Amino acid sequence: MGWGVSAVHLATDPLPQTFLGYRRSHGRPGIRNHLIILPVVAGAHLVAQRIAARIPGAIAVPYLDDGVSGKEDEAMTDRVLIGAASAPNVAAVLLVNQANDGRDSHIAHEALLRTPGRPVSTMSIEACGGSVKAIAQGTTIAGALADAIAKAEREEFPVSELIMAAECGGSDATSGMASNPVVGVCADILIDFGGTVCFSETTEMMGAEHILARRACNEEVARRIIEIVANVEKAANAVGATVAGGNPTPGNMAGGLSTIEEKSLGCILKGGTRPVQGVLDFAQPITGKGLWLMDTPGHDAVSVSAKAAGGSHLNIFTTGRGSPLGNAIQPVMKVCANAATVAKMSDNFDFSAAPIISGLATKEAMGQDLYRLMIAVCSGQLAAAEAIGHYEFAIHHIGILD
Incomplete structure (x- = not known):
């Protein structure tokens, strides 16, 4: 099935706690060279x-x-x-x-x-x-x-060194039902092993920011979560628009999402259940442990690039409608729970969460399988996007253009 779309195997072997990476003289090891x-x-x-x-x-x-x-x-x-x-x-x-x-x-x-x-x-x-x-x-x-x-060789490191980014794009009803929850399970596993997870897209927290704020590790982080979402709406209002006016997108609605709140409630599931440690500015270095949010637009290429520039090792990207997007400096793994989309674009996907929709698997079991696949990719297995050659990169601009 394409470059590596997973089958339902629900492995029972112990979850890996190490990966094979490249030592750097300064900073975290890399998973690519x-x-x-x-x-x-x-x-x-x-x-x-x-x-x-x-x-x-x-x-x-x-x-x-x-x-x-x-x-x-x-x-x-x-x-x-x-x-x-x-x-x-x-x-x-x-x-x-x-x-x-x-x-x-x-x-x-x-x-x-x-x-x-x-x-x-x-x-x-x-x-x-x-x-x-x-x-x-x-x-x-x-x-x-x-x-x-050229002479660099992989060596073993603890998974606590890893920074996993999470993203969603082209979401549909299956994203919130299966794909994002599976990524959330994977995120929780990595955090529990001492690693770091970061997700972003502030526009897609709108309507669910109070839930994230309740998970904040302290009052200042809770205040900051509410603030970044409010700032997005203020920026839209300043130009006579609203975030809800463009969200959900026509594609989201065709896929079964009806409101921005419904979309957001599904989107935040990819961050798992652990406490939010802090909020980072766009492309700010990710240096802490645990779960972090980054304040970015919802544009996929921009948001993925921001977290890559912040130091994440790879991105797990969920989609229901389909997306071929990759990144120039990190693997982007694609997860989809829409069986029709997986069949149509199998070359672009790494992991199918469709068995959850059909009742053949649980999010917990598939989240563990996704974690195992993530560690394999960290240790050198190519993600579908990088095997094809998708090396996108984009920068957000906030000033007034000449």
Whole structure:
């Protein structure tokens, strides 16, 4: 069934408490050993793409949007790109600049400061004498970086080192009934073993924020949960809109979801049942243990990228309607409980939770199976999206565009 859609086997062997990863001289171990070619402005993307195509295993991070306007947007972009360069799954970085001055050099400098002990090289298209020469020189530089990380071998680490992100997109009625609860069970298992879980999409907490607030570890965290949801509605009202006006989406409604509250009540289930330890800003480093929320929009590519830049190792993404989305710096595992969607898009899925809908399995048993699969992916098994080559990446912009 596709690249690895799970069958119902309901394993009874002990749950793994270690995984095979790559040691980093600073920070958490990685589950991938990526060389990324990172363009820091849109004009450098083609050169980065051509360089990556010439180096086996290299990935060009597809940062294409130059809609940076004002200090808030610039700070947001810097934080995401620096986070991507210093993510645990990234072993080496080639930063591709368009020019030798301005914001390009600032980002390169900051990224170098944030990635101690990791090979990082920079280049400028302008300094190389144009795109064609930059591709040639960049290929040489990237080849040397690839050689520098090629000898790394996996070794055993406790699962307490892992940061699991959770996401949902293209939700339908089966998402809240099965897919999200299964991910929630997996999340609880990892947290109980000392690991970390982070989920986001603030717009899809609306109507359920009081439930999350009751799970907060203290009053300040509870206040912050209520605050970020209220801020989303205020931002929508400021431009004459409401969050409920665009949520649920037409696809959500066609899949059986009728209100934003119904959608949110299903969405928060992917975070399991453990206390909420805190609320993080967009792409803020995830450093604590337990369950964390991140304040992001509901846009899938943006939200996944924010948690990846925050340091998560992989993302477990639930969908009912179907989604092929991946990410440039981490595996994105797809979970679906809609049997028709799984059959139609089997190549895009890693795990089917449909047996819960048909009464053949429980969420607890399937959550344990999903946890086992997650550890296998952390130890090197390819997720469907990365096996196909889905390496999406996106940055949220909050300023007024010129």
